Amino acid sequence: MIVLVGLNHKTASLSVREKLFAGCEGKTNLLGELSAIDGVLEILYLSTCNRLELVAAAEDAPQVLAALRFFLVHSGNLTEREAATCLYGYRDEEAIRHLFRVASSLDSLVMGEAQILGQVKEAFRQALAGNFTGIALNRLMHRAFRTAKRVRTETGIAANPVSVSFAAVELAKKIFGTLAGKKVLVIGAGEMAELTLTHLIGNGAEEITVANRTFLQASALAEKYHGNAIGLANLTGALSDADIVISSTGAPEYIVTAEMVRQCLRKRKNRLLFLIDIAVPRDIDPAADDISNVYLYNIDNLQDIVDENIKNRHREALKAEQIIEEEVAQYSKWLKELKVVPTIVSLRSKAESIVRMEMIKAQGWMAKFENGDREKVEALVNGIVNKILHAPVVVMKEESSEFNSQDIVAAVRQLFRLDD
Amino acid sequence: MISPEKIMFTLALGCCGLAAAGYLLSLLVKKVALAKASTWILAAGFLFLTLNLTGAAVNSGGWVNFGSRHFLSVYAWAISGIYLGLQFKTKTRILGAFIAPFILLFLITAAGQGSEKSLVPTAWQGWFMTFHLVLAITGEAIFVLVSCAGAMFIIQNSLLKHKKLGSMGRLLPSLGDLDRINHLGLLWGFPLLTLGMICGAVYAASFWNHLWTADPKVIWAFAVWVIYGFLLHQRLAINWKGLRMAVLSCAVFVLFLLSALLIRFCFSTVHKFI
Numbered sequence: 001m002i003v004l005v006g007l008n009h010k011t012a013s014l015s016v017r018e019k020l021f022a023g024c025e026g027k028t029n030l031l032g033e034l035s036a037i038d039g040v041l042e043i044l045y046l047s048t049c050n051r052l053e054l055v056a057a058a059e060d061a062p063q064v065l066a067a068l069r070f071f072l073v074h075s076g077n078l079t080e081r082e083a084a085t086c087l088y089g090y091r092d093e094e095a096i097r098h099l100f101r102v103a104s105s106l107d108s109l110v111m112g113e114a115q116i117l118g119q120v121k122e123a124f125r126q127a128l129a130g131n132f133t134g135i136a137l138n139r140l141m142h143r144a145f146r147t148a149k150r151v152r153t154e155t156g157i158a159a160n161p162v163s164v165s166f167a168a169v170e171l172a173k174k175i176f177g178t179l180a181g182k183k184v185l186v187i188g189a190g191e192m193a194e195l196t197l198t199h200l201i202g203n204g205a206e207e208i209t210v211a212n213r214t215f216l217q218a219s220a221l222a223e224k225y226h227g228n229a230i231g232l233a234n235l236t237g238a239l240s241d242a243d244i245v246i247s248s249t250g251a252p253e254y255i256v257t258a259e260m261v262r263q264c265l266r267k268r269k270n271r272l273l274f275l276i277d278i279a280v281p282r283d284i285d286p287a288a289d290d291i292s293n294v295y296l297y298n299i300d301n302l303q304d305i306v307d308e309n310i311k312n313r314h315r316e317a318l319k320a321e322q323i324i325e326e327e328v329a330q331y332s333k334w335l336k337e338l339k340v341v342p343t344i345v346s347l348r349s350k351a352e353s354i355v356r357m358e359m360i361k362a363q364g365w366m367a368k369f370e371n372g373d374r375e376k377v378e379a380l381v382n383g384i385v386n387k388i389l390h391a392p393v394v395v396m397k398e399e400s401s402e403f404n405s406q407d408i409v410a411a412v413r414q415l416f417r418l419d420d
Numbered sequence: 421m422i423s424p425e426k427i428m429f430t431l432a433l434g435c436c437g438l439a440a441a442g443y444l445l446s447l448l449v450k451k452v453a454l455a456k457a458s459t460w461i462l463a464a465g466f467l468f469l470t471l472n473l474t475g476a477a478v479n480s481g482g483w484v485n486f487g488s489r490h491f492l493s494v495y496a497w498a499i500s501g502i503y504l505g506l507q508f509k510t511k512t513r514i515l516g517a518f519i520a521p522f523i524l525l526f527l528i529t530a531a532g533q534g535s536e537k538s539l540v541p542t543a544w545q546g547w548f549m550t551f552h553l554v555l556a557i558t559g560e561a562i563f564v565l566v567s568c569a570g571a572m573f574i575i576q577n578s579l580l581k582h583k584k585l586g587s588m589g590r591l592l593p594s595l596g597d598l599d600r601i602n603h604l605g606l607l608w609g610f611p612l613l614t615l616g617m618i619c620g621a622v623y624a625a626s627f628w629n630h631l632w633t634a635d636p637k638v639i640w641a642f643a644v645w646v647i648y649g650f651l652l653h654q655r656l657a658i659n660w661k662g663l664r665m666a667v668l669s670c671a672v673f674v675l676f677l678l679s680a681l682l683i684r685f686c687f688s689t690v691h692k693f694i
Contacts, residue, residue, distance in 0.1 A: 174590070175595050176595070177595075177597040178596070270661040289581070304583065305583075
């Protein structure tokens with residue numbers, strides 16, 4: 001049985017998450033301690049800035065669920081109230097579904113982000129390296145990775161950016177095609193402008209120019225990105241060279257007027273110009289957007305794109321949930337079948353040992369057989385045994401995937417005297 | 421028994437039909453993966469058409485005896501070849517949604533023509549005539565491509581200006597890539613058309629003893645050449661780029677298409693084989 005206990009950004013505040021994270025990370029042999037808990041067969045510990053979860057394969061789910069819960073409460077010194085409100089515990093299909101949703105980034109703060117899958121893989125790698133996982137968790141984690149991959153490729157959950165800075169990069173790509181070699185002019189030295197600049201550089205933009213009222217501040221930012229610093233007085237010249245302009249000053253009036261843009265177009269040889277105005281109040285005259293080959297986006301325009309993309313991701317999440325349900329059903333079926341495997345193995349080995357014994361007994365009268373006849377008899381006997389065993393094996397597998405297989409397993413063990 | 425040439429042509433027609441449907445469907449469902457698959461199907465169609473034309477050249481004893489089906493096939497072959505070549509330079513697969521129907525139209529028209537029946541009078545057939553036709557056709561085919569890219573530029577520009585990128589905006593190629601097609605198209609198309617026209621003029625001079633005939637198709641072609649040249653000049657010397665070039669390319673294309681149809685069906689011309 002699979003159980004999962006933990007907390008995340010939806011159930012616990014940052015302070016509670018910090019407390020539990022410190023408590024768990026402080027333990028030198030965390031996985032060792034967890035695996036020593038009575039009833040825990042396999043264990044995995046997943047920790048990110050937004051969640052901390054324990055996934056276990058257990059013999060007795062309710063008992064292990066309570067034990068893991070107790071472990072977390074004590075490790076994080078959680079109060080009773082915190083434990084009651086922040087910790088969640090799932091078993092069987094609920095636990096599998098939760099893990100698949102986490103790996104597929106459906107449970108993330110930013111739905112569809114790619115980082116979580118890497119973190120889940122790392123958690124599995126650590127558990128695997130310490131030999132804390134076995135057949136159930138290994139298969140579960142591989143299913144989780146497969147599910148996450150299917151969700152990413154079969155739905156558009158991660159297709160469109162959900163941050164203002166990434167939305168700006170996406171627009172720049174839709175305007176220029178490639179950002180390689182594109183020149184960026186940053187006006188002002190705001191945090192958001194710097195973040196957007198970082199993403200643009202990450203996508204190939206080169207030649208950075210920073211313009212600021214205070215030359216020193218401009219120099220500091222320019223130096224960080226190996227660019228040039230200029231004063232606001234030289235803005236017109238810089239506009240003529242730039243392909244992308246990011247503006248985020250605190251100026252109360254327009255820093256870039258439509259007339260300035262119009263004048264620089266001739267010098268720019270009518271090259272496409274992308275203006276990103278993330279300042280409030282605005283830095284760039286909205287009339288600049290009316291000029292041909294100039295594309296002006298302000299913070300509201302970018303936020304609208306982000307909001308639309310978030311809505312799209314939620315729509316895509318519905319498709320993802322269907323994929324997860326399919327995968328949960330497949331894994332659950334396999335897990336249930338796993339319970340009857342020892343009985344099937346015992347049944348087969350008992351039958352094989354009977355055949356072996358009877359063949360030894362028959363060695364005397366089979367001695368007069370000609371070449372190959374002995375093998376034919378052996379094959380015949382094995383074929384009969386396999387045919388007889390086929391029906392009970394299939395029924396056990398079917399029963400295990402539909403219902404609790406305890407009764408049928410007990411019946412088979414008694415009928416064939418497997419426990420003698 | 422069906423000839424291998426006919427089989428190749430049918431396969432090419434089938435592939436182009438499938439590619440056109442795939443491209444249009446990709447535009448409808450807004451999935452670029454379908455457009456990518458259609459590009460491969462179109463590439464297969466291009467290969468079959470190449471084999472068909474090569475076979476026709478071998479069987480008919482050289483390019484000089486090409487029938488009217490083959491000339492229309494050369495149109496389709498040139499457009500698809502140039503479009504596929506551009507795919508190495510730009511990520512503009514969805515442009516196929518605009519190009520593939522044109523290619524299909526040429527092939528369907530070609531299918532209706534007899535391969536053996538050449539509308540080029542026997543007396544005129546020769547290498548010079550072939551050069552004239554192939555170069556002029558390729559130049560015009562490139563202009564079809566330029567105009568399709570221009571139409572896409574206008575749509576994408578409108579989406580970006582109205583801040584409504586949406587799934588359609590994400591599907592369409594970037595403005596930069598589309599403008600690059602316009603630039604490359606004018607840069608390569610104009611010299612080819614010029615060479616084609618020179619070949620035609622030289623041929624006319626040797627056949628009729630004068631370079632210029634007041635044939636409606638010749639006047640039309642000269643107008644195409646002048647405006648083509650004007651656009652290239654404005655692009656290279658005056659730096660017209662982006663929306664203006666896209667709008668002009670489309671407008672000029674529509675104008676030429678209408679006038680070409682008018683000439684074809686309302687006037688008597690020595691070029692009635694095209």
